[in-house]
Amino acid sequence: MIKDLQDKISKAGATLVTVSKTHPPEKILAVYRQNCRDFGENKVQEMVDKHQALPKDIRWHLIGHLQTNKVKYIAPFVHLIHSVDSLRLLQEIEKQAVKAQRVISCLLQFHIAQEESKSGLTLAEACSLLEDASFKTLKHVQICGVMGMATFTEDQQQIRQEFRNLKNTFEYLKSNYFPDQSEFRQISMGMSGDWEIALEEGSTMVRIGSLIFGART
Ligand SMILES: *Cc1c(COP(=O)(O)O)cnc(C)c1O
Secondary structure, eight states: OHHHHHHHHHHTTOEEEEEOTTOOHHHHHHHHTTTOOEEEESOHHHHHHHHHHSOTTOEEEEOSOOOGGGHHHHTTTOSEEEEEOOHHHHHHHHHHHHHHTSOEEEEEEEOOSSOTTSOOBOHHHHHHHHHSTTGGGOOSEEEEEEEEOOOSSSOHHHHHHHHHHHHHHHHHHHHHHOTTOTTOOEEEOOOTTTHHHHHHTTOSEEEEOHHHHOOOO
């Protein structure tokens, strides 16, 4: 089943991020053995523990809300932070990246859903972040693209439209702020219930949990 999923995702030119939150290391290892190397977690402590316990060639993706006081725990190893939603957070990532002597890749998270609960930036907020003089001084963070979560709904047209909006946001930022940066290329969108629509709408990274691991308890 994973093989089939991997084939469809790679055929679309996208990356599968297997969302392993709440699942124990043994279950993650079983998926790792089926050639998955990208795993997503939404809690810092859980990611740190799993990073310690599991093979070091795993690429860890932080997909949940990140508090500034916790950046230091993941800065030495995190592969990609999908959930950047403020300049203050970026400044802290910069500070910890300097300490860890690396450049940390990040995505800007956008609010695309109609639900209040799903966090993220508006386009106007992202523009003011990118135009802020202090953003330009950050040399140890690399903005690699955008991330968003669609509304949890049966309405496929609504989901499609929200993904389309995120893709448009990506294109707008690409041409206005990152025209010569090939690193700015990721559109992280699509989960277990909507990954096929996301790929059709230009996703480069799908974050899939329950479809692979079964329902979380
Ligand atoms: C939990 C989670 C996922 C995966 O959700 P599934 O429906 O289990 O595939 C994807 N993205 C984010 C941000 C999540 O928190």
